[in-house]
Amino acid sequence: MSSEYVVLSFFKSKRIHYHYEKPTIIFPCPHCGLEAKMNAMIGLWKCEGCLQQGTLVTLMEMMDADGKEQRLLQHVKIYNPKEEYQLIKRSFERLIEVHGDRVEKLYKRVEKLIDYHQEEKQRRN
Ligand SMILES: [Zn+2]
Known part of the structure; x- marks a missing residue:
């Protein structure tokens, strides 16, 4: 083990x-x-x-x-980025249901930014 x-x-x-x-x-x-x-x-x-x-x-x-x-x-809870990401994603999904297109566009921009930072992090490692 x-x-x-x-x-x-x-x-x-x-x-x-x-x-x-x-x-x-x-x-x-x-x-x-x-x-x-x-x-x-x-x-x-x-x-x-x-x-x-x-x-x-x-x-x-x-x-x-x-x-x-x-x-x-x-x-004590520590900051868990994976958990936080899931919570944010769910909030966006609920907001998109109510507000539609404009929020969806914002969500896609946020996703793009997260992807960018993840790739950036992988390059550094
Ligand atoms: Zn300590």
């Missing part, structure tokens, strides 16, 4: 809000609630906000401790 699988299963089973961009999992830091990053392949994480760091085992222990850390892990 890969470390990646174990790590993702942990986040799912504990209902911790995360965003996965292989090999990085972005999740709320248990100490400050800002974005922490974990390498899913090796299970090590670090928070760029408060500089705390640890392993998957550290997180598991915090979940068992049932304290402030667990609350932060389970109740």
Whole structure:
């Protein structure tokens, strides 16, 4: 079983809000609630906000401790661009139903802009 699988299963089973961009999992830091990053392949994480760091085992222990850390892990939502995109898309679809053409044209322009930035990002990687 890969470390990646174990790590993702942990986040799912504990209902911790995360965003996965292989090999990085972005999740709320248990100490400050800002974005922490974990390498899913090796299970090590670090928070760029408060500089705390640890392993998957550290997180598991915090979940068992049932304290402030667990609350932060389970109740803080981090920005998930994929989820956000789906929500925006649904809002546009509802607006197009009501307002038609003009909103649809705006939606297509926004999509084009997103595509442009995605291609730009791929070029940089
Ligand atoms: Zn932190």
